Amino acid sequence: MGDPRREAELAKEERMMRRMRFLVDLTTAIILQDPKLTVDEGWNHVLALKRAILAMFPDKEAVFDLVYLPRFSRLIAERFGAN
Numbered sequence: 001m002g003d004p005r006r007e008a009e010l011a012k013e014e015r016m017m018r019r020m021r022f023l024v025d026l027t028t029a030i031i032l033q034d035p036k037l038t039v040d041e042g043w044n045h046v047l048a049l050k051r052a053i054l055a056m057f058p059d060k061e062a063v064f065d066l067v068y069l070p071r072f073s074r075l076i077a078e079r080f081g082a083n
Helices: 004-033 039-056 061-080
Strands: none
Touching: 004 039, 004 061, 039 061
């Protein structure tokens, strides 16, 4: 049996990770599937995602920029044929 406080922290972190994955998947789906979406709106969704993730994980901006920003740049480029 472990430390209840540690287990609670791990459970909280797991919930935040699930929420982050959901938000990333949702943003991806919106960018790829919304027929009325513009390039600017797509980037606004990415920026909103970044704000949401940084609210959960404040010290992870560099990780977001390294992992997710290139991914969403590719998605937007594929969708709109833009750079």
